[in-house]
Ligand SMILES: Nc1ncnc2c1ncn2[C@@H]1O[C@H](COP(=O)(O)OP(=O)(O)OP(=O)(O)O)[C@@H](O)[C@H]1O
């Protein structure tokens with residue numbers, strides 16, 4: 118079949134190693150972390166604790182990391198995810214409790230609202246060619262403001278009209294928290310889209326060489342716009358999940374979440390320079406982050422200190438990327 | 447006399463590829479030593495070893511009779527070795543002057559002095575380039591000149607030119623060759639890599655032929671001839687470089703360009719290309735040929751004018767519109783515009799027509815692989831597999847990938863901007879055959895090239911541009927260097943040229 122002349126191959130060792138680190142590094146860190154943690158604390162490897170971790174990840178960075186990965190693949194960044202989650206949380210409670218909408222309609226409207234926020238960011242980034250960092254920073258302020266306006270700055274309790282949501286948020290399916298199942302489904306869909314569809318292919322390609330993709334006749338702007346819409350929609354879903362856990366919509370949801378989400382994506386090995394990153398590794402990245410937080414909680418590390426460690430972990434993740442990227446040359 | 451440089455038994459393995467299999471090479475002071483071979487033979491890799499950019503798997507580097515280990519490119523530079531790369535590597539946001547002195551900039555930069563020094567070098571090269579311009583805004587040819595200036599400013603004793611003329615028009619190339627002769631006379635050792643063998647014979651004292659990562663032979667230039675070198679390069683006797691033009695039957699007008707304008711770069715350009723016709727766009731670098739191509743492809747907006755495709759007006763607001771109208775463009779700078787370096791060959795080949803390998807948005811990777819393999823075979827692509835990233839290919843093979851993408855897209859009008867840039871003789875003839883096949887299949891082809899012989903060999907007629915306007919048209923019986931250059935060097939162009947010398 119292939120007349121492409123192959124040179125005789127003797128694999129050399131080091132590049133292979135670097136390649137392996139790049140592909141399975143996150144998995145390795147994940148496994149090591151689990152093993153160390155379970156030896157270190159008896160409380161860690163209990164079903165209760167583990168379920169707690171995944172539930173936390175699901176209503177925290179997890180779902181949003183899927184959207185962030187798409188954005189990062191195009192060489193962008195979305196700092197507004199935490200604020201959009203707050204809009205999602207507050208709007209969800211507001212529509213159900215105050216406006217009396219049914220739960221399905223509410224969910225639909227909230228997702229639309231999140232998408233709309235993402236669309237605004239995406240429009241300026243894709244069509245006006247403004248830097249995503251600044252535009253999403255502005256959206257971060259806008260969305261947070263909107264969430265405070267809707268809620269007048271106070272938590273909104275969903276009460277009985279939102280009972281089915283609360284059931285979802287606190288319920289289990291086959292022994293696994295339902296929000297965690299939702300997160301896994303979203304990751305699975307994200308993974309399929311990323312690896313098996315032309316959308317995923319082109320999003321990745323745009324991050325590698327936007328000009329070459331444009332000159333291949335691809336409507337680059339449309340793809341860039343849509344990753345921000347996806348990110349906004351998923352952030353809104355994360356907000357709904359957060360509200361469903363407690364039955365309360367509050368504008369404090371997702372403060373600082375963008376940091377966790379970006380950390381999850383980076384720990385998962387995605388390149389902030391675009392064009393490289395995987396869905397499974399991002400899931401692992403989110404879980405690693407959750408486990409580390411959990412360990413710190415179990416060890417009684419005070420919240421303020423936890424921030425410092427989180428920052429150091431991000432630096433470490435970037436360092437590993439830098440070293441592997443370098444030795445690939 | 448000891449050799450300036452002597453490389454012995456150099457081996458280099460990349461992931462599963464033996465790029466160099468024990469190569470010997472030496473360079474004397476005051477000689478031009480040409481390095482030739484097919485795409486992927488290992489020429490650039492050997493020079494990257496000499497430049498300290500990659501460490502050889504084994505083998506020794508001897509400089510001035512002393513065995514040396516180069517710790518990196520800086521080390522090589524400080525020992526007087528400069529390499530002008532095939533893939534230009536300027537910092538696009540820095541000025542020309544800053545680029546020339548990059549790596550040696552003082553903490554506080556005196557821009558005026560820097561520009562003056564840069565001007566001096568550029569003038570010595572005979573090019574009128576503004577040292578204050580951002581490098582990214584220059585044409586590829588002028589970027590090349592800046593690279594050369596950078597090497598000269600290093601006072602290098604060993605200068606490697608990796609396909610420097612691939613992007614230069616003939617007159618500019620001539621000037622470059624004169625510079626190289628000057629360097630040789632001043633006692634420098636020059637390594638000259640080129641696929642243009644006439645230049646090699648013009649210029650060099652010795653020729654080293656490489657094939658598949660091995661040294662084939664080193665000969666005195668005076669003791670051999672072009673055909674022998676080609677035969678040893680490709681390992682077989684080459685038939686004619688250009689396919690016969692018979693069997694092409696120009697039909698209806700496919701594209702009709704009327705009075706298009708864009709700034710001062712494109713002025714009132716009108717022409718037509720018919721089905722089954724190969725039309726050339728000739729002229730000097732900077733005459734506006736690339737700009738015309740980009741307008742027809744929708745990559746830039748025109749100020750005024752109209753383009754008709756098959757008699758219907760064409761509205762182009764983006765390359766997407768062009769691709770939908772089945773117009774393709776192989777751009778001149780492949781690294782920035784033609785290919786995605788990190789992506790596998792397979793992904794690159796279907797990029798302009800991804801629909802051909804998707805069903806309801808889902809990719810059919812098996813089909814894509816078959817397509818890429820078939821195209822690769824057609825074009826004699828040299829790669830470990832279609833899954834290899836384009837960045838791992840030699841320059842010429844990268845160009846083939848950029849072409850493959852558009853051959854796959856099946857265009858009615860294909861515009862090729864320097865299609866054989868950096869491509870070896872064997873592959874060139876493959877590409878000419880492919881272009882000929884396109885024309886025979888009734889497609890319209892527009893070719894931009896600075897290699898006049900190439901235009902003469904494949905075109906039915908040639909439009910000559912100068913200063914943004916079409917200044918004449920040559921029919922086949924007028925295909926001579928003289929005719930083309932007389933048109934291309936309009937009076938004002940000639941004045942400017944003289945002024946800059
Ligand atoms: N970083 C790399 N990783 C893997 N393979 C590589 C790498 N760099 C070069 N190669 C391989 O080494 C071989 C020699 O490449 P090289 O660029 O030296 O060829 P060349 O003679 O300069 O060709 P050209 O005339 O096309 O420029 C090719 O088969 C290429 O695919």
Ligand SMILES: [Mg+2]
Pocket residue numbers: 489490491532608840841842
């Ligand atoms: Mg090369």
